[in-house]
Amino acid sequence: MDKTNTLLFSLFALLLTTSSSKDLCHKDDKNALLxxxxxMNDPYAMISWDSKDDCCTWVAVECGDATLNHRVTTxxxxxxxxxxxxxxxxxxxPYLQTIIFHKLPNLTGEIPPTIVKLRYLRYLWLSWNSLTGPVPEFLSQLKNLEYINLSFNNLSGSIPGSLSLLPKLGYLELSRNKLTGKIPESFGSFKGVVPDLFLSHNQLSGSIPKSLGNLDFNRIDLSRNKxxxxxxxxFGAKKTAWSIDLSRNKFQFDISKVIVATTVNNLVLNHNGLTxxxxxQWTQLxxxxxxVSYNRLCGRIPQGGDLQRFDAYAYLHNKCLCGAPLRSCNKII
Incomplete structure:
Protein backbone atom coordinates (compact mmCIF):
# COMPACT_ATOMS: atom_id res chain seq x y z
CA MET A 1 0.00 0.00 0.00
CA ASP A 2 1.52 3.39 -1.02
CA LYS A 3 1.69 6.38 1.30
CA THR A 4 -1.37 8.06 -0.27
CA ASN A 5 -3.57 5.01 0.20
CA THR A 6 -2.21 4.52 3.72
CA LEU A 7 -3.11 8.11 4.61
CA LEU A 8 -6.62 7.80 3.12
CA PHE A 9 -7.19 4.56 5.00
CA SER A 10 -6.06 6.15 8.25
CA LEU A 11 -8.36 9.16 7.73
CA PHE A 12 -11.30 6.87 6.92
CA ALA A 13 -10.66 4.79 10.05
CA LEU A 14 -10.44 7.97 12.11
CA LEU A 15 -13.78 9.19 10.72
CA LEU A 16 -15.40 5.87 11.52
CA THR A 17 -14.05 5.96 15.05
CA THR A 18 -15.20 9.54 15.57
CA SER A 19 -18.65 8.81 14.13
CA SER A 20 -19.20 5.65 16.14
CA SER A 21 -18.01 7.25 19.34
CA LYS A 22 -20.42 10.20 19.04
CA ASP A 23 -23.24 9.56 21.47
CA LEU A 24 -26.42 11.21 20.21
CA CYS A 25 -28.42 10.05 23.22
CA HIS A 26 -29.03 12.67 25.88
CA LYS A 27 -27.35 11.68 29.14
CA ASP A 28 -30.53 12.21 31.17
CA ASP A 29 -32.46 9.91 28.84
CA LYS A 30 -29.76 7.27 29.07
CA ASN A 31 -29.77 7.43 32.87
CA ALA A 32 -33.57 7.12 32.95
CA LEU A 33 -33.51 4.13 30.57
CA LEU A 34 -30.88 2.36 32.64
CA MET A 40 -37.77 -4.19 35.33
CA ASN A 41 -35.14 -6.75 36.35
CA ASP A 42 -33.15 -6.67 33.10
CA PRO A 43 -35.78 -8.16 30.77
CA TYR A 44 -34.73 -9.87 27.57
CA ALA A 45 -35.74 -6.87 25.47
CA MET A 46 -33.26 -4.71 27.36
CA ILE A 47 -30.48 -7.22 27.93
CA SER A 48 -28.32 -5.72 25.18
CA TRP A 49 -28.51 -2.19 26.58
CA ASP A 50 -24.94 -1.17 27.39
CA SER A 51 -24.15 2.13 29.07
CA LYS A 52 -21.10 2.42 26.81
CA ASP A 53 -23.28 2.53 23.69
CA ASP A 54 -25.44 5.27 22.26
CA CYS A 55 -28.91 4.64 23.69
CA CYS A 56 -30.44 5.77 20.39
CA THR A 57 -29.10 2.50 18.94
CA TRP A 58 -30.58 0.31 21.66
CA VAL A 59 -33.25 -2.27 20.85
CA ALA A 60 -36.77 -1.04 21.73
CA VAL A 61 -35.70 2.60 21.78
CA GLU A 62 -36.07 5.32 19.17
CA CYS A 63 -34.83 8.87 19.27
CA GLY A 64 -36.03 11.96 17.47
CA ASP A 65 -34.02 13.80 14.86
CA ALA A 66 -31.81 16.83 15.36
CA THR A 67 -34.83 19.12 15.74
CA LEU A 68 -35.65 17.20 18.92
CA ASN A 69 -32.00 17.07 19.96
CA HIS A 70 -32.10 13.30 19.51
CA ARG A 71 -34.17 12.86 22.68
CA VAL A 72 -35.83 9.48 23.26
CA THR A 73 -39.30 9.49 21.68
CA THR A 74 -40.29 5.81 21.67
CA PRO A 94 -39.71 14.12 28.85
CA TYR A 95 -39.83 13.86 25.03
CA LEU A 96 -41.47 10.46 24.92
CA GLN A 97 -44.24 10.28 22.31
CA THR A 98 -44.93 6.53 22.25
CA ILE A 99 -45.04 3.97 25.07
CA ILE A 100 -45.83 0.37 24.20
CA PHE A 101 -45.84 -2.27 26.93
CA HIS A 102 -47.66 -5.14 25.20
CA LYS A 103 -48.12 -8.83 26.03
CA LEU A 104 -46.21 -8.74 29.30
CA PRO A 105 -48.39 -11.09 31.39
CA ASN A 106 -46.33 -10.53 34.55
CA LEU A 107 -46.39 -6.74 34.34
CA THR A 108 -48.47 -5.80 37.38
CA GLY A 109 -49.42 -2.84 39.53
CA GLU A 110 -51.06 0.44 38.64
CA ILE A 111 -50.28 2.88 35.85
CA PRO A 112 -47.78 5.24 37.51
CA PRO A 113 -48.78 8.89 37.99
CA THR A 114 -45.36 10.01 36.74
CA ILE A 115 -46.69 9.44 33.22
CA VAL A 116 -48.49 12.76 33.63
CA LYS A 117 -45.12 14.46 33.09
CA LEU A 118 -44.99 13.25 29.47
CA ARG A 119 -46.58 16.28 27.84
CA TYR A 120 -45.60 15.15 24.31
CA LEU A 121 -47.10 11.66 24.69
CA ARG A 122 -49.27 10.67 21.71
CA TYR A 123 -49.57 6.87 21.93
CA LEU A 124 -50.20 5.05 25.21
CA TRP A 125 -50.43 1.32 24.50
CA LEU A 126 -50.46 -0.87 27.64
CA SER A 127 -52.37 -3.96 26.53
CA TRP A 128 -52.36 -7.69 27.33
CA ASN A 129 -50.67 -7.20 30.67
CA SER A 130 -51.83 -7.71 34.27
CA LEU A 131 -52.20 -4.11 35.32
CA THR A 132 -54.59 -3.30 38.15
CA GLY A 133 -56.13 -0.21 39.68
CA PRO A 134 -58.24 2.41 37.92
CA VAL A 135 -58.09 3.98 34.50
CA PRO A 136 -56.18 7.06 35.69
CA GLU A 137 -57.97 10.38 35.82
CA PHE A 138 -54.65 12.11 35.17
CA LEU A 139 -54.59 10.89 31.56
CA SER A 140 -56.89 13.79 30.72
CA GLN A 141 -53.97 16.15 31.38
CA LEU A 142 -51.96 14.70 28.49
CA LYS A 143 -53.40 16.95 25.81
CA ASN A 144 -51.42 15.41 22.94
CA LEU A 145 -52.78 11.89 23.43
CA GLU A 146 -54.18 10.49 20.20
CA TYR A 147 -54.30 6.78 21.04
CA ILE A 148 -55.09 4.99 24.31
CA ASN A 149 -55.15 1.19 24.49
CA LEU A 150 -55.44 -0.32 27.97
CA SER A 151 -57.22 -3.51 26.91
CA PHE A 152 -56.70 -7.02 28.31
CA ASN A 153 -55.73 -6.01 31.84
CA ASN A 154 -57.39 -6.14 35.27
CA LEU A 155 -58.29 -2.49 35.57
CA SER A 156 -61.29 -1.74 37.76
CA GLY A 157 -63.51 1.12 38.85
CA SER A 158 -65.38 3.54 36.66
CA ILE A 159 -64.32 5.15 33.41
CA PRO A 160 -63.19 8.75 34.00
CA GLY A 161 -65.42 11.11 32.06
CA SER A 162 -62.51 13.54 31.77
CA LEU A 163 -61.05 11.45 28.93
CA SER A 164 -63.56 13.23 26.69
CA LEU A 165 -61.55 16.43 27.26
CA LEU A 166 -58.60 15.13 25.26
CA PRO A 167 -58.66 17.30 22.11
CA LYS A 168 -56.72 14.94 19.83
CA LEU A 169 -58.01 11.54 20.99
CA GLY A 170 -58.96 9.37 18.03
CA TYR A 171 -58.88 5.87 19.56
CA LEU A 172 -59.96 4.71 23.03
CA GLU A 173 -59.70 0.99 23.81
CA LEU A 174 -60.61 -0.15 27.33
CA SER A 175 -61.98 -3.60 26.51
CA ARG A 176 -61.37 -6.79 28.50
CA ASN A 177 -61.00 -5.28 31.94
CA LYS A 178 -63.18 -5.22 35.07
CA LEU A 179 -64.62 -1.75 34.69
CA THR A 180 -67.94 -0.96 36.34
CA GLY A 181 -70.45 1.85 36.46
CA LYS A 182 -72.05 3.78 33.63
CA ILE A 183 -70.63 5.08 30.38
CA PRO A 184 -69.81 8.71 31.23
CA GLU A 185 -72.35 11.27 30.08
CA SER A 186 -69.44 13.38 28.85
CA PHE A 187 -68.68 10.75 26.20
CA GLY A 188 -71.47 12.36 24.23
CA SER A 189 -69.36 15.47 23.78
CA PHE A 190 -65.75 14.66 22.98
CA LYS A 191 -63.79 17.89 22.55
CA GLY A 192 -61.96 16.78 19.42
CA VAL A 193 -62.81 14.22 16.77
CA VAL A 194 -65.19 11.39 17.65
CA PRO A 195 -62.86 8.52 18.60
CA ASP A 196 -63.19 4.84 17.82
CA LEU A 197 -64.61 3.56 21.10
CA PHE A 198 -64.08 0.03 22.45
CA LEU A 199 -65.52 -0.78 25.88
CA SER A 200 -66.41 -4.46 25.44
CA HIS A 201 -65.98 -7.31 27.95
CA ASN A 202 -66.38 -5.25 31.10
CA GLN A 203 -69.14 -4.95 33.71
CA LEU A 204 -70.57 -1.62 32.64
CA SER A 205 -74.22 -1.11 33.53
CA GLY A 206 -77.10 1.32 33.18
CA SER A 207 -78.40 3.05 30.09
CA ILE A 208 -76.32 4.55 27.30
CA PRO A 209 -76.20 8.34 27.64
CA LYS A 210 -78.61 9.83 25.11
CA SER A 211 -75.87 12.28 24.18
CA LEU A 212 -73.97 9.46 22.45
CA GLY A 213 -76.65 9.60 19.79
CA ASN A 214 -75.40 13.05 18.80
CA LEU A 215 -72.05 11.61 17.73
CA ASP A 216 -71.06 9.83 14.54
CA PHE A 217 -68.79 6.99 15.67
CA ASN A 218 -66.83 5.18 12.98
CA ARG A 219 -66.38 2.11 15.18
CA ILE A 220 -68.07 1.45 18.51
CA ASP A 221 -68.04 -1.79 20.51
CA LEU A 222 -70.06 -1.96 23.73
CA SER A 223 -70.49 -5.74 23.68
CA ARG A 224 -70.47 -8.10 26.66
CA ASN A 225 -71.48 -5.68 29.37
CA LYS A 226 -74.64 -5.23 31.43
CA PHE A 235 -78.22 4.53 14.46
CA GLY A 236 -79.31 6.97 11.79
CA ALA A 237 -79.36 7.47 8.04
CA LYS A 238 -77.02 10.46 8.19
CA LYS A 239 -74.33 8.70 10.18
CA THR A 240 -71.21 7.17 8.66
CA ALA A 241 -70.47 4.32 11.08
CA TRP A 242 -68.53 1.32 9.81
CA SER A 243 -68.89 -1.07 12.75
CA ILE A 244 -71.47 -1.26 15.57
CA ASP A 245 -71.37 -4.07 18.14
CA LEU A 246 -73.96 -3.93 20.95
CA SER A 247 -74.16 -7.68 21.50
CA ARG A 248 -74.56 -9.52 24.80
CA ASN A 249 -76.14 -6.76 26.85
CA LYS A 250 -79.67 -6.11 28.09
CA PHE A 251 -80.81 -3.59 25.49
CA GLN A 252 -84.52 -3.43 24.79
CA PHE A 253 -85.91 -1.41 21.89
CA ASP A 254 -88.00 -1.89 18.76
CA ILE A 255 -85.82 -2.16 15.66
CA SER A 256 -88.73 -1.95 13.19
CA LYS A 257 -88.02 1.66 12.27
CA VAL A 258 -84.29 1.73 12.96
CA ILE A 259 -82.43 3.04 9.93
CA VAL A 260 -78.85 1.84 9.73
CA ALA A 261 -76.36 3.95 7.78
CA THR A 262 -75.42 2.29 4.48
CA THR A 263 -71.77 2.64 5.47
CA VAL A 264 -72.17 -0.02 8.20
CA ASN A 265 -70.17 -3.15 7.41
CA ASN A 266 -70.37 -4.92 10.78
CA LEU A 267 -73.69 -5.00 12.64
CA VAL A 268 -73.76 -7.25 15.72
CA LEU A 269 -76.83 -7.08 17.98
CA ASN A 270 -77.24 -10.63 19.29
CA HIS A 271 -78.10 -11.62 22.87
CA ASN A 272 -80.27 -8.66 23.85
CA GLY A 273 -84.01 -8.08 24.22
CA LEU A 274 -84.67 -6.43 20.86
CA THR A 275 -88.23 -6.50 19.54
CA GLN A 281 -83.97 -0.83 4.65
CA TRP A 282 -81.36 -3.23 6.01
CA THR A 283 -81.26 -4.99 2.62
CA GLN A 284 -79.36 -1.93 1.39
CA LEU A 285 -76.41 -2.70 3.64
CA VAL A 292 -79.41 -10.60 15.52
CA SER A 293 -79.81 -13.99 17.22
CA TYR A 294 -81.10 -14.43 20.78
CA ASN A 295 -83.55 -11.53 20.78
CA ARG A 296 -87.34 -11.26 20.61
CA LEU A 297 -87.72 -10.37 16.94
CA CYS A 298 -90.73 -11.32 14.84
CA GLY A 299 -91.87 -11.23 11.24
CA ARG A 300 -90.40 -12.10 7.85
CA ILE A 301 -86.68 -11.62 7.19
CA PRO A 302 -86.58 -9.20 4.23
CA GLN A 303 -85.32 -10.67 0.96
CA GLY A 304 -82.39 -9.08 -0.81
CA GLY A 305 -79.03 -7.54 -0.14
CA ASP A 306 -76.75 -9.48 2.16
CA LEU A 307 -79.35 -10.67 4.67
CA GLN A 308 -79.59 -14.13 3.07
CA ARG A 309 -75.82 -14.43 2.81
CA PHE A 310 -75.68 -15.30 6.53
CA ASP A 311 -76.75 -18.70 7.80
CA ALA A 312 -79.43 -19.47 10.37
CA TYR A 313 -77.07 -18.90 13.29
CA ALA A 314 -77.32 -15.15 12.66
CA TYR A 315 -81.09 -15.30 13.30
CA LEU A 316 -81.73 -18.19 15.71
CA HIS A 317 -83.59 -17.97 19.02
CA ASN A 318 -85.98 -15.14 18.28
CA LYS A 319 -89.68 -15.02 19.12
CA CYS A 320 -91.21 -15.59 15.69
CA LEU A 321 -88.70 -14.63 13.01
CA CYS A 322 -89.19 -16.52 9.76
CA GLY A 323 -88.10 -16.70 6.13
CA ALA A 324 -84.79 -17.65 4.57
CA PRO A 325 -82.40 -18.70 5.99
CA LEU A 326 -84.91 -19.75 8.70
CA ARG A 327 -88.02 -21.82 8.09
CA SER A 328 -90.72 -20.57 5.78
CA CYS A 329 -93.20 -18.13 7.26
CA ASN A 330 -95.99 -20.35 5.84
CA LYS A 331 -95.00 -23.12 8.24
CA ILE A 332 -95.53 -21.00 11.33
CA ILE A 333 -98.81 -21.88 12.96
Whole structure:
Protein backbone atom coordinates (compact mmCIF):
# COMPACT_ATOMS: atom_id res chain seq x y z
CA MET A 1 0.00 0.00 0.00
CA ASP A 2 1.52 3.39 -1.02
CA LYS A 3 1.69 6.38 1.30
CA THR A 4 -1.37 8.06 -0.27
CA ASN A 5 -3.57 5.01 0.20
CA THR A 6 -2.21 4.52 3.72
CA LEU A 7 -3.11 8.11 4.61
CA LEU A 8 -6.62 7.80 3.12
CA PHE A 9 -7.19 4.56 5.00
CA SER A 10 -6.06 6.15 8.25
CA LEU A 11 -8.36 9.16 7.73
CA PHE A 12 -11.30 6.87 6.92
CA ALA A 13 -10.66 4.79 10.05
CA LEU A 14 -10.44 7.97 12.11
CA LEU A 15 -13.78 9.19 10.72
CA LEU A 16 -15.40 5.87 11.52
CA THR A 17 -14.05 5.96 15.05
CA THR A 18 -15.20 9.54 15.57
CA SER A 19 -18.65 8.81 14.13
CA SER A 20 -19.20 5.65 16.14
CA SER A 21 -18.01 7.25 19.34
CA LYS A 22 -20.42 10.20 19.04
CA ASP A 23 -23.24 9.56 21.47
CA LEU A 24 -26.42 11.21 20.21
CA CYS A 25 -28.42 10.05 23.22
CA HIS A 26 -29.03 12.67 25.88
CA LYS A 27 -27.35 11.68 29.14
CA ASP A 28 -30.53 12.21 31.17
CA ASP A 29 -32.46 9.91 28.84
CA LYS A 30 -29.76 7.27 29.07
CA ASN A 31 -29.77 7.43 32.87
CA ALA A 32 -33.57 7.12 32.95
CA LEU A 33 -33.51 4.13 30.57
CA LEU A 34 -30.88 2.36 32.64
CA UNK A 35 -33.00 2.88 35.75
CA UNK A 36 -36.01 1.46 33.89
CA UNK A 37 -33.94 -1.55 32.88
CA UNK A 38 -32.88 -2.17 36.48
CA UNK A 39 -36.41 -1.67 37.85
CA MET A 40 -37.77 -4.19 35.33
CA ASN A 41 -35.14 -6.75 36.35
CA ASP A 42 -33.15 -6.67 33.10
CA PRO A 43 -35.78 -8.16 30.77
CA TYR A 44 -34.73 -9.87 27.57
CA ALA A 45 -35.74 -6.87 25.47
CA MET A 46 -33.26 -4.71 27.36
CA ILE A 47 -30.48 -7.22 27.93
CA SER A 48 -28.32 -5.72 25.18
CA TRP A 49 -28.51 -2.19 26.58
CA ASP A 50 -24.94 -1.17 27.39
CA SER A 51 -24.15 2.13 29.07
CA LYS A 52 -21.10 2.42 26.81
CA ASP A 53 -23.28 2.53 23.69
CA ASP A 54 -25.44 5.27 22.26
CA CYS A 55 -28.91 4.64 23.69
CA CYS A 56 -30.44 5.77 20.39
CA THR A 57 -29.10 2.50 18.94
CA TRP A 58 -30.58 0.31 21.66
CA VAL A 59 -33.25 -2.27 20.85
CA ALA A 60 -36.77 -1.04 21.73
CA VAL A 61 -35.70 2.60 21.78
CA GLU A 62 -36.07 5.32 19.17
CA CYS A 63 -34.83 8.87 19.27
CA GLY A 64 -36.03 11.96 17.47
CA ASP A 65 -34.02 13.80 14.86
CA ALA A 66 -31.81 16.83 15.36
CA THR A 67 -34.83 19.12 15.74
CA LEU A 68 -35.65 17.20 18.92
CA ASN A 69 -32.00 17.07 19.96
CA HIS A 70 -32.10 13.30 19.51
CA ARG A 71 -34.17 12.86 22.68
CA VAL A 72 -35.83 9.48 23.26
CA THR A 73 -39.30 9.49 21.68
CA THR A 74 -40.29 5.81 21.67
CA UNK A 75 -40.07 2.93 24.13
CA UNK A 76 -41.44 -0.48 23.07
CA UNK A 77 -41.31 -3.56 25.33
CA UNK A 78 -43.43 -6.51 24.19
CA UNK A 79 -43.71 -10.30 24.24
CA UNK A 80 -41.46 -10.63 27.26
CA UNK A 81 -41.56 -12.56 30.51
CA UNK A 82 -40.63 -9.48 32.52
CA UNK A 83 -41.94 -9.67 36.08
CA UNK A 84 -42.23 -6.14 37.45
CA UNK A 85 -44.32 -2.98 37.54
CA UNK A 86 -44.15 -0.03 35.19
CA UNK A 87 -41.22 1.95 36.60
CA UNK A 88 -41.97 5.54 37.64
CA UNK A 89 -38.80 6.53 35.80
CA UNK A 90 -40.80 6.28 32.56
CA UNK A 91 -41.90 9.79 33.46
CA UNK A 92 -38.27 10.93 33.28
CA UNK A 93 -38.20 10.66 29.49
CA PRO A 94 -39.71 14.12 28.85
CA TYR A 95 -39.83 13.86 25.03
CA LEU A 96 -41.47 10.46 24.92
CA GLN A 97 -44.24 10.28 22.31
CA THR A 98 -44.93 6.53 22.25
CA ILE A 99 -45.04 3.97 25.07
CA ILE A 100 -45.83 0.37 24.20
CA PHE A 101 -45.84 -2.27 26.93
CA HIS A 102 -47.66 -5.14 25.20
CA LYS A 103 -48.12 -8.83 26.03
CA LEU A 104 -46.21 -8.74 29.30
CA PRO A 105 -48.39 -11.09 31.39
CA ASN A 106 -46.33 -10.53 34.55
CA LEU A 107 -46.39 -6.74 34.34
CA THR A 108 -48.47 -5.80 37.38
CA GLY A 109 -49.42 -2.84 39.53
CA GLU A 110 -51.06 0.44 38.64
CA ILE A 111 -50.28 2.88 35.85
CA PRO A 112 -47.78 5.24 37.51
CA PRO A 113 -48.78 8.89 37.99
CA THR A 114 -45.36 10.01 36.74
CA ILE A 115 -46.69 9.44 33.22
CA VAL A 116 -48.49 12.76 33.63
CA LYS A 117 -45.12 14.46 33.09
CA LEU A 118 -44.99 13.25 29.47
CA ARG A 119 -46.58 16.28 27.84
CA TYR A 120 -45.60 15.15 24.31
CA LEU A 121 -47.10 11.66 24.69
CA ARG A 122 -49.27 10.67 21.71
CA TYR A 123 -49.57 6.87 21.93
CA LEU A 124 -50.20 5.05 25.21
CA TRP A 125 -50.43 1.32 24.50
CA LEU A 126 -50.46 -0.87 27.64
CA SER A 127 -52.37 -3.96 26.53
CA TRP A 128 -52.36 -7.69 27.33
CA ASN A 129 -50.67 -7.20 30.67
CA SER A 130 -51.83 -7.71 34.27
CA LEU A 131 -52.20 -4.11 35.32
CA THR A 132 -54.59 -3.30 38.15
CA GLY A 133 -56.13 -0.21 39.68
CA PRO A 134 -58.24 2.41 37.92
CA VAL A 135 -58.09 3.98 34.50
CA PRO A 136 -56.18 7.06 35.69
CA GLU A 137 -57.97 10.38 35.82
CA PHE A 138 -54.65 12.11 35.17
CA LEU A 139 -54.59 10.89 31.56
CA SER A 140 -56.89 13.79 30.72
CA GLN A 141 -53.97 16.15 31.38
CA LEU A 142 -51.96 14.70 28.49
CA LYS A 143 -53.40 16.95 25.81
CA ASN A 144 -51.42 15.41 22.94
CA LEU A 145 -52.78 11.89 23.43
CA GLU A 146 -54.18 10.49 20.20
CA TYR A 147 -54.30 6.78 21.04
CA ILE A 148 -55.09 4.99 24.31
CA ASN A 149 -55.15 1.19 24.49
CA LEU A 150 -55.44 -0.32 27.97
CA SER A 151 -57.22 -3.51 26.91
CA PHE A 152 -56.70 -7.02 28.31
CA ASN A 153 -55.73 -6.01 31.84
CA ASN A 154 -57.39 -6.14 35.27
CA LEU A 155 -58.29 -2.49 35.57
CA SER A 156 -61.29 -1.74 37.76
CA GLY A 157 -63.51 1.12 38.85
CA SER A 158 -65.38 3.54 36.66
CA ILE A 159 -64.32 5.15 33.41
CA PRO A 160 -63.19 8.75 34.00
CA GLY A 161 -65.42 11.11 32.06
CA SER A 162 -62.51 13.54 31.77
CA LEU A 163 -61.05 11.45 28.93
CA SER A 164 -63.56 13.23 26.69
CA LEU A 165 -61.55 16.43 27.26
CA LEU A 166 -58.60 15.13 25.26
CA PRO A 167 -58.66 17.30 22.11
CA LYS A 168 -56.72 14.94 19.83
CA LEU A 169 -58.01 11.54 20.99
CA GLY A 170 -58.96 9.37 18.03
CA TYR A 171 -58.88 5.87 19.56
CA LEU A 172 -59.96 4.71 23.03
CA GLU A 173 -59.70 0.99 23.81
CA LEU A 174 -60.61 -0.15 27.33
CA SER A 175 -61.98 -3.60 26.51
CA ARG A 176 -61.37 -6.79 28.50
CA ASN A 177 -61.00 -5.28 31.94
CA LYS A 178 -63.18 -5.22 35.07
CA LEU A 179 -64.62 -1.75 34.69
CA THR A 180 -67.94 -0.96 36.34
CA GLY A 181 -70.45 1.85 36.46
CA LYS A 182 -72.05 3.78 33.63
CA ILE A 183 -70.63 5.08 30.38
CA PRO A 184 -69.81 8.71 31.23
CA GLU A 185 -72.35 11.27 30.08
CA SER A 186 -69.44 13.38 28.85
CA PHE A 187 -68.68 10.75 26.20
CA GLY A 188 -71.47 12.36 24.23
CA SER A 189 -69.36 15.47 23.78
CA PHE A 190 -65.75 14.66 22.98
CA LYS A 191 -63.79 17.89 22.55
CA GLY A 192 -61.96 16.78 19.42
CA VAL A 193 -62.81 14.22 16.77
CA VAL A 194 -65.19 11.39 17.65
CA PRO A 195 -62.86 8.52 18.60
CA ASP A 196 -63.19 4.84 17.82
CA LEU A 197 -64.61 3.56 21.10
CA PHE A 198 -64.08 0.03 22.45
CA LEU A 199 -65.52 -0.78 25.88
CA SER A 200 -66.41 -4.46 25.44
CA HIS A 201 -65.98 -7.31 27.95
CA ASN A 202 -66.38 -5.25 31.10
CA GLN A 203 -69.14 -4.95 33.71
CA LEU A 204 -70.57 -1.62 32.64
CA SER A 205 -74.22 -1.11 33.53
CA GLY A 206 -77.10 1.32 33.18
CA SER A 207 -78.40 3.05 30.09
CA ILE A 208 -76.32 4.55 27.30
CA PRO A 209 -76.20 8.34 27.64
CA LYS A 210 -78.61 9.83 25.11
CA SER A 211 -75.87 12.28 24.18
CA LEU A 212 -73.97 9.46 22.45
CA GLY A 213 -76.65 9.60 19.79
CA ASN A 214 -75.40 13.05 18.80
CA LEU A 215 -72.05 11.61 17.73
CA ASP A 216 -71.06 9.83 14.54
CA PHE A 217 -68.79 6.99 15.67
CA ASN A 218 -66.83 5.18 12.98
CA ARG A 219 -66.38 2.11 15.18
CA ILE A 220 -68.07 1.45 18.51
CA ASP A 221 -68.04 -1.79 20.51
CA LEU A 222 -70.06 -1.96 23.73
CA SER A 223 -70.49 -5.74 23.68
CA ARG A 224 -70.47 -8.10 26.66
CA ASN A 225 -71.48 -5.68 29.37
CA LYS A 226 -74.64 -5.23 31.43
CA UNK A 227 -75.95 -2.19 29.58
CA UNK A 228 -79.70 -1.79 29.25
CA UNK A 229 -82.47 0.34 27.84
CA UNK A 230 -82.77 1.99 24.45
CA UNK A 231 -79.72 2.10 22.18
CA UNK A 232 -81.57 3.09 19.00
CA UNK A 233 -79.96 6.54 19.13
CA UNK A 234 -76.72 4.92 17.94
CA PHE A 235 -78.22 4.53 14.46
CA GLY A 236 -79.31 6.97 11.79
CA ALA A 237 -79.36 7.47 8.04
CA LYS A 238 -77.02 10.46 8.19
CA LYS A 239 -74.33 8.70 10.18
CA THR A 240 -71.21 7.17 8.66
CA ALA A 241 -70.47 4.32 11.08
CA TRP A 242 -68.53 1.32 9.81
CA SER A 243 -68.89 -1.07 12.75
CA ILE A 244 -71.47 -1.26 15.57
CA ASP A 245 -71.37 -4.07 18.14
CA LEU A 246 -73.96 -3.93 20.95
CA SER A 247 -74.16 -7.68 21.50
CA ARG A 248 -74.56 -9.52 24.80
CA ASN A 249 -76.14 -6.76 26.85
CA LYS A 250 -79.67 -6.11 28.09
CA PHE A 251 -80.81 -3.59 25.49
CA GLN A 252 -84.52 -3.43 24.79
CA PHE A 253 -85.91 -1.41 21.89
CA ASP A 254 -88.00 -1.89 18.76
CA ILE A 255 -85.82 -2.16 15.66
CA SER A 256 -88.73 -1.95 13.19
CA LYS A 257 -88.02 1.66 12.27
CA VAL A 258 -84.29 1.73 12.96
CA ILE A 259 -82.43 3.04 9.93
CA VAL A 260 -78.85 1.84 9.73
CA ALA A 261 -76.36 3.95 7.78
CA THR A 262 -75.42 2.29 4.48
CA THR A 263 -71.77 2.64 5.47
CA VAL A 264 -72.17 -0.02 8.20
CA ASN A 265 -70.17 -3.15 7.41
CA ASN A 266 -70.37 -4.92 10.78
CA LEU A 267 -73.69 -5.00 12.64
CA VAL A 268 -73.76 -7.25 15.72
CA LEU A 269 -76.83 -7.08 17.98
CA ASN A 270 -77.24 -10.63 19.29
CA HIS A 271 -78.10 -11.62 22.87
CA ASN A 272 -80.27 -8.66 23.85
CA GLY A 273 -84.01 -8.08 24.22
CA LEU A 274 -84.67 -6.43 20.86
CA THR A 275 -88.23 -6.50 19.54
CA UNK A 276 -90.02 -5.73 16.28
CA UNK A 277 -89.17 -6.86 12.77
CA UNK A 278 -86.06 -6.46 10.63
CA UNK A 279 -86.52 -3.34 8.45
CA UNK A 280 -86.47 -3.70 4.66
CA GLN A 281 -83.97 -0.83 4.65
CA TRP A 282 -81.36 -3.23 6.01
CA THR A 283 -81.26 -4.99 2.62
CA GLN A 284 -79.36 -1.93 1.39
CA LEU A 285 -76.41 -2.70 3.64
CA UNK A 286 -73.16 -4.28 2.46
CA UNK A 287 -72.49 -6.48 5.46
CA UNK A 288 -69.39 -8.44 6.34
CA UNK A 289 -70.60 -9.41 9.83
CA UNK A 290 -74.22 -9.63 10.96
CA UNK A 291 -75.99 -11.22 13.92
CA VAL A 292 -79.41 -10.60 15.52
CA SER A 293 -79.81 -13.99 17.22
CA TYR A 294 -81.10 -14.43 20.78
CA ASN A 295 -83.55 -11.53 20.78
CA ARG A 296 -87.34 -11.26 20.61
CA LEU A 297 -87.72 -10.37 16.94
CA CYS A 298 -90.73 -11.32 14.84
CA GLY A 299 -91.87 -11.23 11.24
CA ARG A 300 -90.40 -12.10 7.85
CA ILE A 301 -86.68 -11.62 7.19
CA PRO A 302 -86.58 -9.20 4.23
CA GLN A 303 -85.32 -10.67 0.96
CA GLY A 304 -82.39 -9.08 -0.81
CA GLY A 305 -79.03 -7.54 -0.14
CA ASP A 306 -76.75 -9.48 2.16
CA LEU A 307 -79.35 -10.67 4.67
CA GLN A 308 -79.59 -14.13 3.07
CA ARG A 309 -75.82 -14.43 2.81
CA PHE A 310 -75.68 -15.30 6.53
CA ASP A 311 -76.75 -18.70 7.80
CA ALA A 312 -79.43 -19.47 10.37
CA TYR A 313 -77.07 -18.90 13.29
CA ALA A 314 -77.32 -15.15 12.66
CA TYR A 315 -81.09 -15.30 13.30
CA LEU A 316 -81.73 -18.19 15.71
CA HIS A 317 -83.59 -17.97 19.02
CA ASN A 318 -85.98 -15.14 18.28
CA LYS A 319 -89.68 -15.02 19.12
CA CYS A 320 -91.21 -15.59 15.69
CA LEU A 321 -88.70 -14.63 13.01
CA CYS A 322 -89.19 -16.52 9.76
CA GLY A 323 -88.10 -16.70 6.13
CA ALA A 324 -84.79 -17.65 4.57
CA PRO A 325 -82.40 -18.70 5.99
CA LEU A 326 -84.91 -19.75 8.70
CA ARG A 327 -88.02 -21.82 8.09
CA SER A 328 -90.72 -20.57 5.78
CA CYS A 329 -93.20 -18.13 7.26
CA ASN A 330 -95.99 -20.35 5.84
CA LYS A 331 -95.00 -23.12 8.24
CA ILE A 332 -95.53 -21.00 11.33
CA ILE A 333 -98.81 -21.88 12.96
Missing amino acids: KIKKA LVIQNDGVSAQIPPEVGDL LEGDASMM GSIPV SLQTFN
